Amino acid sequence: MSDLPRKAAILGAGVIGSGWLARLIDSGVACSVFDPAPNAEAKIAPVLDNAERAAAALIDAPRPAKGAWSLVGSIAEAVAGADLIVEAVPERLDVKHATYREIEAANTDGIIASSTSGFRPSVLQEGMARPERLIVAHPFNPVYLLPLVEIVGGAATDKAVIDRAMALYTELGMKPLHLKVEIDAFVADRLMEALWREALWLVKDGVATTQEIDDAIRYGCGLRWAQMGTFQTFHIAGGEAGMRHFMEQFGPALAWPWTKLMDVPEMTPELVDRIAEQSVTQADGRTPRDLEKIRDDNLVAILKALRGTGWGAGQVLADHEARLRGK
Structure with missing residues (x-):
């Protein structure tokens, strides 16, 4: 049985949000994306292009059909029916709290996973009706290549939500690191x-x-x-x-x-x-876009070399490919 969500919502289509989109749809997960910026689609497109280029060079196993995705006009529309809600909005506490209020008005069951790089989950949970479903799932850029994701629960987080998240991110080909102590900016x-x-x-x-x-x-x-x-x-x-x-x-x-x-x-x-x-x-x-491609090529080479020795991030890649072959 797959641990992947049936549908994911991504709130915020910057570098991190777009990177999450790339990783999720490459695992066959359908995604709805909300970003109020008028140029949201233009921000997403080059990230998806780079991610596809990297995955084609990296993954030595059958990849699933791409998950469908769409830009939608509101948070409510994005999170409707979503099992996983990726919060990647700007690093302002007031913005995040306002976002959670809108999420809770439209979705009562999905895991809310904040991509914050600094706020403790207990601080994020303040004022929520159901804080037990919020975690921090802090990734690293580029999200579609680097396997580490720091998983942090707050004082009110349900242990079952942590367990579900650990299984979910593992199936996405990542290395979820469960940090059991809350601290600003994590590890x-x-x-x-x-x-x-x-x-x-x-x-x-x-x-x-x-x-x-x-x-x-x-x-x-x-x-x-x-x-x-x-x-x-x-x-x-x-x-x-x-x-x-x-x-x-x-x-x-x-x-x-x-x-x-x-x-x-x-x-x-x-x-x-x-x-x-x-x-x-x-x-x-070289432009930043040029450097992104060089970065991705170098990361692909390092990850494949480590896969050959069965070490570190290379073992995460090998395990992910084994899961893909077993489907």
Whole structure:
């Protein structure tokens, strides 16, 4: 029996909402999309094109027929009959609460899954008539390629809703990570924020350019992170004695004044200009759309390589293909 929803509603057709649409319809799920922007369809089209291009190169298994989708004129129309309601509206609490009120007036049963990157689900649940069906399902861009989705329940969330969500996102070919403790910005964004803070200081202080910082990551630690993360990488770095030896050897360095993680440089116009100009130079004439295709090609290659070793995100891909072959 499939754990996929019969119908999904997507509220908000930005980068994240469109990415969810691409992943859902590629799994054969019918979707209704609401976005009040007059150019909503124009925002969605290139994301779906990129997603199809990537999936065709990545998936080595029979893919189901695409789910039908349509843009509709209201939240009520979008959520009618939906088993899964993807909330991908702007990161404003008042907007999200207003959206939930409209959802609850038109749909009483579907899982409400917020794509928020920062708000705790208990905060989102405030004022809801049925808060037990709301979760955070925080994805990563591009949603149609990256498997991680952080699943977080609030104080009122029903455990059965969490269980349904874990099964649903697994069948979508993702790696749902159930975070059992609520915290602002969850886990992955807090880690990325720490790196981002240090990178901003390195640019501001003239230590390195945006390209030099990105090169330090993509040619070094980023390749290790892609398949082992931080702790397992450091466990290996400790040699035969493992993490204990690593901590004994390098732990004292944590007291050295290397980083400024608790401080952020003032985002002056001069610093913003410097970062923006260096980023344009780094792009070397490529548009963001060009870079999206390069990003997707690189991710496809990495995921397929990891599939060959049965490791990390590659194992998630292999499991998803096995499910597709079994249908």
